[in-house]
Each structure stands twice: as C-alpha cells, then as structure tokens.
Amino acid sequence: MRAANRGDAAAYRNVLTAITPVLRKVVRARGAALGPEGCEDVLQDVLLAIHSKRHTWAEDAPLRPWLYAIARHKVVDAFRARGRRVELSIDDFTEGLAAGAGPDPTEGRDMEKVLNQLEPRAAEIVRAFGLHGETTAETAARLDMTEGAVRVALHRALKSIARLRERMIE
C-alpha cells in the first residue's frame, strides 16, 4: 500500500486484488438478501471508497484498522441505503423459469448505469483500463491524447463515479 500510494500501479493492483476476496466474503455474509449482484455492487462501492480515501491512511499507521474502518463504514452505509429500496427483480415472478448460464457473479449492475451517466470520453477511458486492460500509452494513442491528460481524465472520471454512486444510493 505504501508503494501504491506513491504511484506504483502494480503494487496497488496487488493490494486491491488481495483484499477483494476478504471483502466479498464479509459483504456476502451480511447481505445475502441483496443477491450476488447487489453484493458485488456494495463491494465495488467499498473499493471505490478505499480508492478515493487512500490519502487518509498515514504511512506509519497500521493498514488493517484503517482498511476495516473504511470497509465497515461503507458496507453499513450501503446496506442501509439499499435496504430502503425495494429489491424486486423479474426473477421473483418467473421463479423456476430462469435458466441458462447465469450472470457472472462478480459482475455489478450499478457501475454500468453510472458509466452511462458520465461524459462519453470519461466512460471510454474507465472502460479502456478496466474492461480492455489497456495501458496509459495505448489509451493515449487511441484517443489521441497525451499520457498526462489520460491520467488526469481517469482520475477525474473515478472521482465522478464515486460521487454519482453516492447520489444513487441516497
């Protein structure tokens, strides 16, 4: 995490990948009623919160208490907000009819809605890194932007995503 906060993307990715299964377990244990997709949305909220609040962790402080405090706050928050929203999906009415391979259990629903609300170019950049696994240089070349501009745009896009999701669950 220390390296991550200094801009080491690979180290940061390792941290996030390492904590995700733990977080997913916590979220699923608490939120069985939300269904796997709903749980994944909450998990993605937690990851976004960790990302946007990463500067509130001091390098000399232990990481675990900080991480758990952020996660607990966000999980409680998300469940409280989603609890009020009635979760009625079409599946409830067509019980037994649902067939097929079923959706990917790590696929969230909220993210697509939020990405569609973003400016197209911002959403494109987030998708480029996420879905297509592009590097900064590749995205920059494809969208005819400088690498610095891509970095700034990604940074801003993730900030807006966090803000939009916040509004969504309120």
Added chain:
Amino acid sequence: MRTDDLIAALAADTKPQAPVLRQMALPLSGAVGLSIASFALFWGPRPDIWAALGSPAVLKTLIPLVLVSLAAALALTLAHPGRAAKGRVTALGAVIIPAALVFMAAIVGEGLAGLVSALSTPQLLTCLLSVPLLAAPLLGVALWGLSSGASLRPWLTGAMAGLATGGLAAAIYSVYCDKDMVLFVLPAYGMAIASVTLAGALIGARVLKW
C-alpha cells in the same frame, strides 16, 4: 462492470492525493486572514488592549486558543479512520470541564442576580453575533477541507470543526470586547462558541458524509 475490471481501472489511477491537512492549509490560512482583516476593519481592538493583555483578561484570548488547538487536532483525527481519538477527547474535556466549574463557582459566589446583571448589556448581543460572523468563513473552509477526509462520525467531526473555528473567532473577538468579568465572559463566549459548534455539527452531518 466486473470487479476485476474496476480494480484495473482504480490501479491505473496513480495520481497521488495530498493529505487532508496539506489540502486545506492554504485556503484555511486565507480564511483566517479574511477574518482578521474584517475584524480590523469593522471591530478594531479595544483602546486599552495592551493593558488588558498584561492582565488576567488575557485568558479571554488564551483559553479559546487552547480550545482551538485541541478541537482542531481532534477534528483531524476523526477524519482519519483508525487513528486513536481518546487522548484528544480527554484533553478537550480537561479544558471545558474546569471552565464550567469556574462558571458554577462564580454563580454560587454572586448569585443568579449577579449573572443576570452581568449579561444585561448590549455587549451580549454583539458577542453572540460577532463570533459566528467571524467564524463563518473559517468554518466553511474547515468543513470543505475535512470533507476530503473520511469521517466515520460526520456530525461529531463537524462539531469539532465548529468548536475550533468558533474558538478562534472568539479569540479574535476578545481583542475588541472590553467586558472582563467571569460572569459575562464564560456564558457569553460559551454560548457564542456553542452556536458555531452546533452549526458545525448540523452542516457537518450533511457535507462530511461519504
């Protein structure tokens, strides 16, 4: 979007974020400058300021300043999850409780009539209006700065921001105020600071959510 894809997008965003204190340092000093400048313009120091600063009346300025440092430190701690706040709460109590005790003792000594007569002065209204007015820009900037933190109890963090900025405004105002009796200063300043604290708690509960 799959979670792994989100992680990839997050990891690609390597722009470092400045710590909360560094983000707010400059705007906050600007707000302090604004408060002091408007104080100099519209209030101005009392005529016998130098004599007052050499007398026990200097406590009117010093005690709020102590309050400021303790409440500000606590507000910052509260904006950083995982940091221990207990020691700072104790330190704050160690200032507020003796002040309340001195106030009680003064009431016992001079009776409620003494309190009423001490507060029956237009200065009371001036104090109750001036302190929140001087505190407003400070509180606004402080809450804005703290919103980049991660407060687990937004209303409490907001209240501490209000206590700190209300205390600073009271310390500035004390340079103008020429009422030095304990029975005036403690309740009037106390109420003024408390009103800013309340405002901080109410606004903080909204703007410090994340």
